Amino acid sequence: MNKPVLIVGGGLSGLACAVSLQKAGKPFALFESSNRWGGRAGSDRKDGFILDRGFQVFLDAYPTAAEFLDLDALNLKPFCSGALVARSGRFQTVADPFRHPKHLRDTLKGPLSPADLLRLGRLTFRLKGMTREKALSVQDESALEFLKSRGFSHQAVESFWRPFLGGIFLEPDLATSSRMFHFVFSLFARGRATLPREGMQAIPDQIAGNLPIDALKLNTPVTELQAQGIRLASGPWIEGEHVVDARDPWTSPDEAPDACGTVCFYFACDHVPWTGPWLVLCPEQEHINTLTDLSQLHAQWAPPGKHLLSVSCLNTGVGEQEVLSDLSELFGDQARKWKPIARMEIPNALPAQPPGHLSAVSKTGFQANGIIRCGDFLETASIDGALLSGKRAAEALLHHHA
Ligand SMILES: Cc1cc2nc3c(=O)[nH]c(=O)nc-3n(C[C@H](O)[C@H](O)[C@H](O)COP(=O)(O)OP(=O)(O)OC[C@H]3O[C@@H](n4cnc5c(N)ncnc54)[C@H](O)[C@@H]3O)c2cc1C
Structure with missing residues (x-):
């Protein structure tokens, strides 16, 4: 059986990458460190308030x-x-x-x-x-x-x-x-x-709800990423066909934007x-x-x-x-x-997206280390930019195999 594409980060960019791979019939597994989907787009419920x-x-x-x-x-x-x-x-x-x-x-x-x-x-x-x-x-x-x-x-x-x-x-x-x-x-x-009526959390929850449940892993932080494998914080090394890094940009301090x-x-x-x-x-x-x-x-x-x-x-x-x-x-x-x-x-x-940062040419895609990077910081910093970046990451991967 084909090894799955390993997507690290269950924010909107990681979710959009997963949906795009699913549409193309490519197996994938999505790893999210926290206990909910959506990363920076989310909601809490407290004492009857959303x-x-x-x-x-x-x-x-x-x-x-x-x-x-x-x-x-x-x-x-x-x-x-x-x-x-x-x-x-x-x-x-x-x-x-x-x-x-x-x-x-x-x-x-x-x-x-x-x-x-x-x-x-x-x-x-x-x-x-x-x-x-x-x-x-x-x-x-x-x-x-x-x-x-x-x-x-x-x-x-x-x-x-x-x-x-x-x-x-x-x-x-x-x-x-x-x-x-x-x-x-x-x-x-x-x-x-x-x-949305149920708060921002409804957006990632709707996308995740359309993905196969056995490919989705919440509460699963990843500590190491390479071009064809990842290490989970719990210890195991998992091999994949490719790795998509959909973590927020501040997880890599060397490249982190302001x-x-x-x-x-x-x-x-x-x-x-x-x-x-x-x-x-x-x-x-x-x-x-x-x-x-x-x-x-x-x-x-x-x-x-x-x-x-x-x-x-x-x-x-x-x-x-x-x-x-x-x-x-x-x-x-x-x-x-x-x-x-x-x-x-x-x-x-x-x-931060100061002058010089944005152009119509996408920055999402393969990095020199063979990992595919996506996230809002590579497109317009927004819900739409994150979704577009996830979609483009999947396209880069599919194009690689075409
Ligand atoms: C306060 C605020 C207001 C905003 N206002 C708007 C607005 O009005 N309109 C709009 O369009 N956008 C707005 N945005 C921006 C929008 O929410 C983001 O652009 C978008 O959600 C980013 O998605 P992402 O997938 O790129 O990154 P993230 O949402 O940051 O997703 C990254 C994911 O990776 C996970 N992760 C990190 N490290 C690991 C690891 N080691 N292992 C596994 N998983 C890991 C994180 O838990 C997270 O779920 C706002 C954001 C904030 C915070």
Whole structure:
């Protein structure tokens, strides 16, 4: 019998590689060190709350994700398109006028000047039809340099772009490549930011659920990888036809990219002072970058009668008291009564993707040592990039045998 392909790492890239091999009829075995699938995309359940491992969203226009997921079965619900901006003690609106026409008047009175709104509208229109390949071929500069070159005012950058994009890139300097900006913003222009009804964990669980159970090994850390074999932490050496390394990039310190981190706090409360599943940007707060009431998106993420507030900070050292102090500035004394549910610090959330990192040419594939490498850090650092990288790893392997 043919030796299986050995895939190390059960995040989205490893899972996508497994699915692609399965479709081609290639035997494989997938080894994951932790007790669940999904790596950085996952959720916990606690006291009746669903808590994603850091605030993240699934863009329903992701081009590769649709190949791997039954989107209907995920019961995706969209956030409002745009954001509320918490400034000077009140919420101002930046809403997509086509999707939320009733918020047009509020948007015209919001933090963006008419000229900035026009720039935003033109940019959205231009990026709507942009393919991934085109986005990854635009002039490579930082996202901040790009926005400035488009003429956005200081106020538009500071009150809207910096917290909005900072929350996506998980870095406040907007030093991420404008290619990543074009990729992500074209998807916002075409589709919606959503979350599955059962939390992010539903995404890897759905993919793993379609794979043969005897090929899947949870709680199985691998300590050594070679081109045709791996050693399990429990001792045995396993031979394979090929080895795919789908571990996160920080497992190899020599090659590890700089990491962008975040800390996410969850609070339970009885009431929040806005209506609808809006992302709230907090440009004036010292610690909080964004927050959102997840129970207004999916009521079942909190026990009946409760709201689940997710609060994201970009400085990983931030503590609960600092966040509560920011919340009190925003919402008054009521915030002091909000019950902390969890604090999740994720220093290695995303690989940094500065100019020079991204191109339309894939970096996934065979390394000099004969091992095939995949992961989000080799494509666009996202759910979609991880899935694409796993698919490309399988393609490289199948091509090798063609
Ligand atoms: C807080 C946060 C917010 C994010 N926001 C978004 C967002 O809004 N939208 C979006 O698209 N993406 C977002 N992302 C990024 C997205 O989650 C990742 O790009 C994607 O999940 C990475 O998948 P991966 O397979 O490349 O790596 P990983 O998920 O890191 O998978 C690697 C796997 O390898 C396993 N492993 C490591 N060492 C070993 C070993 N020795 N033996 C066996 N297994 C091992 C790990 O346990 C892990 O399961 C966010 C990520 C985080 C953390």
